[in-house]
Amino acid sequence: MLYRLSYRPAQSLTFWCLWNFSIYNETRLTVISHKYKCIFVEVPKTGSTSVRAILGKPWKPHLDLWQIKNHMENYWTHVGGRTNRALEVFYLALPKQHRRSAGRKQFETYFKFGFVRNPWDRIVSLYERKEVGQLRDKMTFEQFVDWIQYSSATCIHSAPHRYQLDWFVDHNGNVLADFIGKFERLEQDWDFVAKKLGITQALPHWRANPRERPYCEYYDARTREVIANKFRIDIERFGYEFGK
Template structure:
């Protein structure tokens, strides 16, 4: 999550949706924000205390955390936005990310299908790096009553276009979107990773995302 009091925006960072690139593009704005140093000091104090002070909005916090913590007039005055991604594609991206950067969390499952079945097993012990990527994306966008409270939902599939649209809403121009964490070990379309069983696992687990965000396994070609 990235909060800018000066530019009055709140970026809700959902894992594996291009958020690292968005944060990298917007992070330099912090130096122009008079609230940066107080926010930085609070963050450092929280870090030094093992986050026992709870003075920092976590990187992948849901928008409801900001709504509950910030004064209502501050929250309502922010332009709140996030990016989402096709759940089937997201799971393939997550698999490659973990295999490349945190292979110890594969649980001995180097095959995508085996890993996905193990990852979605409700009996598996909790592990932050795994469970963050199987939370519903729509949970990041809603308040305690289930109402969507972000103002703009961009899509990973058209990241540059939607990022430019978000910047225009904020009132920013000339912000370049760098490509961070671009995978070099993935060459196949996400659909090639699935069989009927694993397709249905994702369809069931992410049913609400698929319905509310309008995703499908075989998206219609662009016209």
């Protein structure tokens, strides 16, 4: 399904363009760990920074699992050092069918996981994030919700208004992930992943943004319903409720 931008809150075009660039021109990364034989899908604002601190150096700008699968079937996915740069050139010279077969086997055998978050809570976290210079000082929360509602899901920086489930499915809607945990029980779900991968490290608490008030207090009846309709797929699939 395609979506088109049909509305923009009454803000200057310059501001919207600069904000759209600054908030998503930062590190949004995909981790393919050959050490732990896993693929971590980073859905923004779901505790991803803490997980990356353990798994190591990221591979590519943030991709969903379907995109990762396609990349692994075509490109060298080891990073760092002259050896890997040389091997990347050699790998691209191999027959396409060979690369597809090797990449597909690797993708299928690696443990694929990520985390999701209550959509109402996640939208507040996006609004309050410090990386964009206190967005709340530049627009109201109601304006931000309207931008989330009407922005195009086909734009290059679609992370804020995209279903979280989209990060984990193929073009036919089939789930490619082996495990989808929840931000609300991050430590518990990370323990499950860690045991699966043979990792003994506890999850560090990086870049936490404590709030002065609960996310429920940001919403009125209208904005609550806007997010409920916008992210209905996530809410129903992952069993989320407002205020819980």
